[in-house]
Amino acid sequence: MTPAPALSVEGLSVEFRTRSGAVRALENVSFRVAKGETVALVGESGSGKSVTAYAVMGILDPAGRVTAGRAMLGDLDLLAATPKELANVRGRKIAMIFQNPRTALNPIRPVGRQIADVLICHGNVSRRAAPAQAVEMLRAVGITDPARRAKAYPFEMSGGMCQRVMIAIALAAKPTLLIADEPTTGLDVTTQAVIMDLINDLAKELGMATIFITHDLALAGQRSARIVVMHAGHVVENAPTADLFANPRHPYTAELIAATPDSAASLDELAAIAGSLPDLRRADLPPCRYSERCPRKIAACAQPLPLAAPDAAHFVACWNPLPAQVVVAPTVSAA
Amino acid sequence: MTALLDIADVSKWFPAGAGPGAWARLKRRLSGGVEKLPKVYAVDDVSFAIAKGETVGLVGESGCGKSTLVRALTRLIDVSQGSVKLGSRELALKPARVFARDxxxxxxxxxxxxxxxxxxxxxxxxxxxxxxxxxxxxxxxxxxxxxxxxxxxxxxxxxxxxxxxxxxxxxxxxxxxxxxxxxxxxxxxxxxxxxxxxxxxxxxxxxxxxxxxxxxxxxxxxxxxSHDLSVVRLLCDRVLVMYLGKIVEAGPAAKVFEHPLHPYTQALVAAVPRLHETASRLRLTGEPRSPIDPDPNACRFYGRCPHGVDACKTTMPALDAFGDRQVACHFAESFLPQPRIAS
The missing domain is CATH 3.40.50.300 (P-loop containing nucleotide triphosphate hydrolases)
Structure with missing residues (x-):
């Protein structure tokens, strides 16, 4: 049996009101994250990865509106929760690591104080004990000489160190769900590897569920048990990592893999993906938002997409998917 | 092939700003002492050539001096030392402002x-x-x-x-x-x-x-x-790896990525996420050393290098040739693939 999910998102739809009409940024997005599992949301920019995370956290831009769906964290529906309930959950049960640590941290407060703030607010730590514990947190995320670094301001630290501080803040109250929104974009590959190790190790230690948002398919493959591929606000495929790479069923996933530089021996082998994302303001968006770029388009594509069964092992939203391979490699368990 | 661009011993230093001790330095200077101001060695003694029609990749972490090197050799900024030759013409002596109309x-x-x-x-x-x-x-x-x-x-x-x-x-x-x-x-x-x-x-x-x-x-x-090694591998004939202002490894792109010789390149290649492999655990610890007045007799990578010994602290390794590759490491030979001896 699959363990009870830490977070279950069902049928999430989000709209943004703009001057030129409503942008249907998310439509019917469903996925689950089990306890202790790392799930990656992968897609190009504009695919709705971050909007999904923001909707779950309840920090959507004021122009955005959740039009349908549920996001169950245990018994609490995050999308229907009152601001007070949400405030109770955020920081304690769900935490988020943002893309750019330098802008996400408070520039005029020493990092140790910023961690202590979270500990006092969410971690049931007394004011007196917080500074010392903040230093301990800094040590836990691998910052050398933490006592001295706790007094540093974000601008005095490198990008990798700032990201470690962000991680320390996110994990201060030992949340059950961590959302990491492109945590290593803008960092060097060597730093990226270390930071991802840190997130993985801490997640394992605390038994945390992790949603890892990235545009780097190769990185997602290395760091997550399951990958959810998004395109233009739809979940197009959702499968265990090994299964997804060995046997991508959605044409978009297959093309995304073929476009990843790592997969090719020469530049000519790389295949570009034809077309671009459709304009999400259009009233006549086809049910499958990929169909206008899709090489495998058939007549049935005009019908509403197959719906995601939230617990399907390998879900694909396509009427004409690539054939499943007969011999399926034993899927790597989510643990 | 004739070299299109040939740069030799190029260095670019920047004066290090008023760090701790600036006041003390000023006082000493006012009292008549001659003060050597600290310098950031952004690019330190770099030489390489680009042949006509060749694609050369330059990789390294942020802060290693890639951009400074590129700006120096495109003559957007002046070099502190060294020569930049385009064909047979020496460009290093022309101030950047003059070169803009050249x-x-x-x-x-x-x-x-x-x-x-x-x-x-x-x-x-x-x-x-x-x-x-x-x-x-x-x-x-x-x-x-x-x-x-x-x-x-x-x-x-x-x-x-x-x-x-x-x-x-x-x-x-x-x-x-x-x-x-x-x-x-x-x-x-x-x-x-x-x-x-x-x-x-x-x-x-x-x-x-x-x-x-x-x-x-x-x-x-x-x-x-680029910092994206998988792109460099596909596009480039030759690759230069830079660390803290120095070139630490150079060679044909395919060989460097398949069998990196410098410990830094090894860590860099290991850190690239691959589609069909799990993450390898070769990791760099710590941060790069300060580029302000670095010890000229120590390997720049010493301290983060998993192979570092005392010799690395006292002798800067030169960029030595191993066949068609160049590596600046005392132990490069021991990383060479089996009996294939460099000629």
Missing amino acids: RDRARIQMVFQDAGESVNPRFTAFAAIADPLRRLRKLRGNALKERVETVAGQCGLPLQLLSRFPHQLSGGQRARVGIARAIAVEPDLLVLDEPTAALDVSVQVVVLQLLQRLKKELGMSYLFV
Whole structure:
């Protein structure tokens, strides 16, 4: 049996009101994250990865509106929760690591104080004990000489160190769900590897569920048990990592893999993906938002997409998917 | 092959600002002492050559001096020391301001990281591409219009987009504008500073293939600066690996990535996420050392290097040749693939 999910998102739809009409940024997005599992949301920019995370956290831009769906964290529906309930959950049960640590941290407060703030607010730590514990947190995320670094301001630290501080803040109250929104974009590959190790190790230690948002398919493959591929606000495929790479069923996933530089021996082998994302303001968006770029388009594509069964092992939203391979490699368990 | 660009012993130092002790330094200077100010060794004694038609990759962490090196050899800034030769002409002695109007300015052009930010937001795509042609080729009127349209066509930029401003273009289109304005004056050497870093994979592929096609058609040489090793592997013939202002390894791209010899390159290659492999656990610990007045007798990588011994602290390894590769490490020989002896 699959363990009870830490977070279950069902049928999430989000709209943004703009001057030129409503942008249907998310439509019917469903996925689950089990306890202790790392799930990656992968897609190009504009695919709705971050909007999904923001909707779950309840920090959507004021122009955005959740039009349908549920996001169950245990018994609490995050999308229907009152601001007070949400405030109770955020920081304690769900935490988020943002893309750019330098802008996400408070520039005029020493990092140790910023961690202590979270500990006092969410971690049931007394004011007196917080500074010392903040230093301990800094040590836990691998910052050398933490006592001295706790007094540093974000601008005095490198990008990798700032990201470690962000991680320390996110994990201060030992949340059950961590959302990491492109945590290593803008960092060097060597730093990226270390930071991802840190997130993985801490997640394992605390038994945390992790949603890892990235545009780097190769990185997602290395760091997550399951990958959810998004395109233009739809979940197009959702499968265990090994299964997804060995046997991508959605044409978009297959093309995304073929476009990843790592997969090719020469530049000519790389295949570009034809077309671009459709304009999400259009009233006549086809049910499958990929169909206008899709090489495998058939007549049935005009019908509403197959719906995601939230617990399907390998879900694909396509009427004409690539054939499943007969011999399926034993899927790597989510643990 | 003759070298198109040949740089030798190039260094670029910057004065280190008023750090701790600045007041004390000032007082000492006022009392008559001669003070040597600390310097940031952004680029330290770098030599390499780019042959005609060659694509050379330059990789390294942020802060290692890639951009400074590139700006020095494109003559946007002056070098502190060393020679930059384009063909047989020495360019290092010309101040950057003078070189901006030089006849050879057009021969070295640059494509910047994010065209959305490097193109003047008040210039239309047409104006952006026309600007270098006006200044360096003195084209006007119809001749200018024709040339801009030819170049836009070569870069796959639809003509109806030429009247748009950068913010009205997609990332891929902006990248094409950045490339078009650089190749408009027909350079011999195109320096590309992370041209695809801001792009999605699907668009990145198109831009990379465009670059490869242009290179074949126009016979340019490329210096391709990137932190994305899997892209460098695909596009480049040769690769230079930089660490803290020094080149630590150089060689054919395929060989360097398949069998890196310098411990830093090894860590760099191990850190690249691969589609069909799990993460390998070779990790660098700590941060790079300070580039301010580094010990000239210690290996720059000492302290983070998993193989470091006392000798590394007292002798700076030279960039030695091993066959068609060069490595700056005392232990390079022990990392060489089995009995194949360098000739």
